Amino acid sequence: MILTVTLNPSVDRALEVDVLVRGEVLRAADSHIDPGGKGVNVSRALLANGIRSTAVVPTGGAEGDQLVDLLNAEGVDMLAVPIAGRTRSNITLAEPDGTVTKINEAGPALSDTEFAQVSKAVLDAASTADWVVVCGSLPPGPGIAAFTELCERLVGSGSRLAVDSSGAALLAGVAAGAALVKPNREELAEAVGREPATLGDVIEACHRLRAAGAGAVLASLGADGAVLVDADGVLAGVSPVSVPRSTVGAGDALLAGFLAAGARGSAALTEGLAWGAAAVSLPGSRMPGPADLDRTHVSVTPDPDPSRPLHS
Numbered sequence: 592m593i594l595t596v597t598l599n600p601s602v603d604r605a606l607e608v609d610v611l612v613r614g615e616v617l618r619a620a621d622s623h624i625d626p627g628g629k630g631v632n633v634s635r636a637l638l639a640n641g642i643r644s645t646a647v648v649p650t651g652g653a654e655g656d657q658l659v660d661l662l663n664a665e666g667v668d669m670l671a672v673p674i675a676g677r678t679r680s681n682i683t684l685a686e687p688d689g690t691v692t693k694i695n696e697a698g699p700a701l702s703d704t705e706f707a708q709v710s711k712a713v714l715d716a717a718s719t720a721d722w723v724v725v726c727g728s729l730p731p732g733p734g735i736a737a738f739t740e741l742c743e744r745l746v747g748s749g750s751r752l753a754v755d756s757s758g759a760a761l762l763a764g765v766a767a768g769a770a771l772v773k774p775n776r777e778e779l780a781e782a783v784g785r786e787p788a789t790l791g792d793v794i795e796a797c798h799r800l801r802a803a804g805a806g807a808v809l810a811s812l813g814a815d816g817a818v819l820v821d822a823d824g825v826l827a828g829v830s831p832v833s834v835p836r837s838t839v840g841a842g843d844a845l846l847a848g849f850l851a852a853g854a855r856g857s858a859a860l861t862e863g864l865a866w867g868a869a870a871v872s873l874p875g876s877r878m879p880g881p882a883d884l885d886r887t888h889v890s891v892t893p894d895p896d897p898s899r900p901l902h903s
């Protein structure tokens with residue numbers, strides 16, 4: 592069982608507009624509502640492919656109830672921890688050429704007591720989990736020290752921890768000794784203080800995160816694919832998508848596919864890239880199922896050319 596933890600989940604509203612014009616009343620051609628947040632999406636992708644997971648989510652207010660209803664409707668197994676604040680709604684404005692504009696709320700503050708209750712739910716369930724996957728932004732309230740303590744307790748009690756977050760939370764996961772971290776290009780740049788221009792820059796940044804404590808680094812690079820640096824070496828891969836529809840949740844699908852396939856080596860990177868590419872081809876934050884996956888366009892290489900420039 593894979594345990595996902597989304598400390599700041601959301602109800603995701605995607606509105607399809609012909610063209611985004613500031614200052615105008617725009618009429619949506621279509622709209623979708625999905626349960627959201629990065630760990631929630633990892634659970635949804637795993638479920639769509641028949642893999643068991645449990646999603647831990649703090650929930651509150653009418654949107655919290657809606658999130659629980661949406662997760663129940665999809666059949667996602669969850670541990671919902673009640674909180675006083677209102678779960679956030681995040682907005683996606685999607686244009687026909689695949690451009691997405693996202694507006695994410697900060698989310699409800701968690702009190703110390705609420706964070707302790709969420710942590711207890713996570714630590715209790717972690718003992719039977721193959722992976723504990725902590726994803727997304729930190730809500731206001733607990734602060735980085737409390738998050739660091741949760742990561743340290745998970746690693747200390749023998750859990751295999753994966754962290755997909757940004758800024759101080761990503762670095763806290765690295766320092767705690769997470770078995771896996773999944774930064775995207777911007778998160779990697781922020782973590783090492785340098786914008787990567789080539790694959791070699793990405794690989795060097797991944798090595799730095801490993802030296803700082805992470806077991807493996809899966810760096811997602813948008814249309815440039817992904818790089819895996821772990822104890823076995825370096826792998827890089829791409830999976831071209833001819834008509835991108837929505838990149839929202841693509842990183843979550845990549846991570847889910849990588850974990851589903853064993854989180855190691857070329858087969859796992861191939862699977863992650865196939866899931867990521869499939870997510871990009873679907874509207875909103877829809878997660879791909881087996882019928883959406885096409886592994887034939889994925890290519891993975893060991894020891895890739897470090898001078899390859901990044902485009903996306």
Ligand SMILES: Nc1ncnc2c1ncn2[C@@H]1O[C@H](COP(=O)(O)OP(=O)(O)OP(=O)(O)O)[C@@H](O)[C@H]1O
Pocket residue numbers: 774775776810811812813814815816817830831832835838839840841842843844845863864867868871
């Ligand atoms: N334009 C694209 N064309 C092909 N594949 C893409 C494209 N964008 C994303 N992908 C695939 O999805 C994966 C994840 O994308 P990205 O690096 O944008 O993740 P992310 O920023 O974490 O996304 P999110 O936070 O929305 O889940 C990439 O590694 C790649 O496999």
Ligand SMILES: O=P(O)(O)OC[C@@]1(O)O[C@H](CO)[C@@H](O)[C@@H]1O
Pocket residue numbers: 599601603626627628629632681693695726727728729839840841842843876
């Ligand atoms: O604000 P965060 O926590 O960084 O990201 C939240 C979010 O943008 O991530 C998911 C896509 O990866 C969406 O479902 C959700 O709205």
